[in-house]
Each structure stands twice: as C-alpha cells, then as structure tokens.
Amino acid sequence: MNSEANGEALGATTTGLASEGRVISLGQMLVDLTMRIDKVPEPGGDAFADKAVAQVGSSFNILHAVRQMGVRAAHGGIIGTGPWANQIRQALSNDGIEHIGLTDHTRDSGICIAMTDARAERTFVTVRGAETQGDVHCFDGIEPADDDIVHINGYTFAHPTSRGLLAFLQRYCEHRFTTVFDPSSVAAGSEDRLLDAIVAHRPIWSCNYEESLALARRMGLSGDALHEAKDTCAALSKRLLAPVILRSGASGAWLCAAPGEPAELVPSHHVHAVDTNGAGDCHVGVMSAELIRGASLVDAVRVANVAAAVSVTRRGPATCPSRGEISSLLPSK
Numbered sequence: 001m002n003s004e005a006n007g008e009a010l011g012a013t014t015t016g017l018a019s020e021g022r023v024i025s026l027g028q029m030l031v032d033l034t035m036r037i038d039k040v041p042e043p044g045g046d047a048f049a050d051k052a053v054a055q056v057g058s059s060f061n062i063l064h065a066v067r068q069m070g071v072r073a074a075h076g077g078i079i080g081t082g083p084w085a086n087q088i089r090q091a092l093s094n095d096g097i098e099h100i101g102l103t104d105h106t107r108d109s110g111i112c113i114a115m116t117d118a119r120a121e122r123t124f125v126t127v128r129g130a131e132t133q134g135d136v137h138c139f140d141g142i143e144p145a146d147d148d149i150v151h152i153n154g155y156t157f158a159h160p161t162s163r164g165l166l167a168f169l170q171r172y173c174e175h176r177f178t179t180v181f182d183p184s185s186v187a188a189g190s191e192d193r194l195l196d197a198i199v200a201h202r203p204i205w206s207c208n209y210e211e212s213l214a215l216a217r218r219m220g221l222s223g224d225a226l227h228e229a230k231d232t233c234a235a236l237s238k239r240l241l242a243p244v245i246l247r248s249g250a251s252g253a254w255l256c257a258a259p260g261e262p263a264e265l266v267p268s269h270h271v272h273a274v275d276t277n278g279a280g281d282c283h284v285g286v287m288s289a290e291l292i293r294g295a296s297l298v299d300a301v302r303v304a305n306v307a308a309a310v311s312v313t314r315r316g317p318a319t320c321p322s323r324g325e326i327s328s329l330l331p332s333k
Contacts, residue, residue: 065285080130082108138164154187
C-alpha cells in the first residue's frame with residue numbers, strides 16, 4: 001500500500017509537505033565499528049571477531065529516519081577531515097542530507113567501537129573526534145527558520161562542544177521554531193547551567209524510561225511521581241513546563257502533550273525484535289518529520305511508534321522503514 005493511498009491514516013499532509021521546514025540536528029555524528037565476539041577479553045587478553053562493520057551512526061540515524069519520511073534534513077554538527085569523516089560525508093550525500101555545520105581541518109571525526117558478546121551484552125569504546133571539540137562559536141552559523149525543527153542530543157553536554165550549544169540556547173531564548181531534545185543518559189548528570197538552559201528553552205522532551213527516572217530525580221521528583229511510567233511522564237512535563245514523550249518499547253510511548261495534563265499511552269505495533277539498536281533514534285527522527293508535515297504531536301508519536309517497531313525487526317542502527325511500509329501498520333485511532 002503506498003503512502004498516498006493511505007493518506008487518511010498518515011494525516012492530511014501525507015501527499016505533500018505542510019511547509020518547507022527541515023529537521024536540523026546539532027548532535028554528534030561518528031562512525032560505529034561493530035563486531036560480534038564470544039567474550040570481552042580480560043586486560044592483556046585477546047579476542048577474535050569473524051567480521052567488523054563500519055556504519056555511520058549517532059545523529060545520522062535520526063536524520064536518516066527524517067529522510068525516510070520524505071522531509072528535508074540538515075546536520076549542524078562538526079565534521080572532521082580524514083577517513084572516518086569521509087565516510088560520514090558519503091552517507092550524508094547518499095541520503096540527501098545537507099551539512100550546514102563547521103569542518104574541522106585539524107582532526108578526524110570520531111568512532112565508537114561496539115562489541116556484542118555471546119550473551120548479547122554490548123561493550124562500547126568511543127574515540128572522541130572533531131564532533132566533540134567545538135568552541136563557543138561552533139553553532140554561530142546555525143540559523144533555524146520558524147518552520148524548522150532543531151534536534152539536540154544530551155551527549156553534547158558531555159563534550160567541549162557544549163560551550164557552543166549553551167551559546168546557541170542563549171541566543172535563541174526567544175524562538176518560534178520547535179526544538180526536540182533527547183536527554184540520553186548524560187543530561188541528568190550535566191552542569192546546572194546547561195540543564196537550566198535547555199529547560200528554559202522549552203523543547204519537546206523524548207526519552208526512555210531509565211533516562212526519565214534519572215532526569216526526574218535530578219529535577220527533585222520522588223515518591224509517587226516515579227511509581228509508574230505514566231506518573232513519571234506527567235510529573236516531568238509539569239516540572240519542565242514542556243511536552244514529554246516517554247518511549248516504552250513494545251508498549252508504545254507515554255505522551256504528556258502539555259503541562260498539567262494526564263499522560264496517555266500511544267500504542268505501538270507488536271513485532272518480534274531482533275536488534276533494538278537505533279530504535280530510539282528512529283522514533284525521534286520520524287516524530288520530528290511528522291511534525292514538519294503538520295501532524296499533531298499525538299499523531300506524530302503514533303507514526304513514530306510503528307516506525308520504531310518495524311526498525312527493531314532489522315539488524316543495524318539505521319533501519320527506519322519508509323512511509324509506505326508504515327502506513328498499512330498504523331493502528332486505528
């Protein structure tokens with residue numbers, strides 16, 4: 001079933017974009033070097049892998065999902081110079097993603113070595129590259145239009161590039177574009193000035209359950225507010241004065257669309273998962289793209305739930321399905 005035939009299910013803007021807006025990511029982009037091994041070796045030991053796969057990951061996964069929805073995408077982060085950066089640039093070109101950020105001519109982009117053992121446990125070693133080494137001016141050239149969506153990732157808070165992100169947030173303390181913030185596992189432990197700046201920016205917050213608990217505790221919430229995902233979602237929205245999406249895997253996602261409102265569960269599509277890597281990125285990218293197309297937040301989350309469910313049935317990080325694949329699987333409203 002093509003997307004035009006199922007236009008009603010995907011919303012009134014399925015057959016054409018509601019605006020010329022684009023999704024701009026200020027997150028990091030690096031190369032994931034993945035390998036499967038029997039066991040992570042002890043210090044000084046050896047391990048063998050049958051093969052290693054190098055794929056562009058991190059913010060690329062989000063922007064790839066945006067492009068799968070037929071929406072314009074741009075990367076505002078720093079890309080280095082070297083073999084890893086060349087692979088990133090090629091992936092962007094293949095997907096039609098524009099690079100509007102800076103180029104670092106002194107260092108290469110980073111890599112993340114991901115080892116998955118026989119128990120399906122993953123061990124990561126990340127080599128920081130150009131994407132992490134921005135100064136206070138590294139996002140000065142990013143000027144979102146009113147109908148754009150800006151994606152920000154909490155991992156930026158952990159690197160020197162956070163100086164540029166703080167300057168960007170302060171420059172746009174008043175803004176008309178929409179911001180989507182994925183706090184990741186890092187934001188809850190970030191400096192007060194960074195967390196205060198992103199809270200004051202009033203983005204749409206999108207996180208998984210573990211991230212939401214860490215964030216809730218950092219915001220001073222406790223007791224009944226952390227008893228269930230539904231309660232945590234609503235309490236966070238009220239404290240942050242912003243919409244909160246709490247991704248809950250196979251169940252779907254809890255959504256509190258406005259502070260003070262109860263959270264509602266937006267259902268997903270049940271599948272047999274084989275690889276959950278990148279599912280959260282797929283969800284954020286599709287949700288952002290649907291908002292650009294003019295969907296309501298609840299409808300955007302509904303489509304993102306199905307996209308993320310399909311993505312976990314495929315191996316690899318950038319496995320977001322097309323809009324046509326999603327349309328026939330959407331639950332009835």
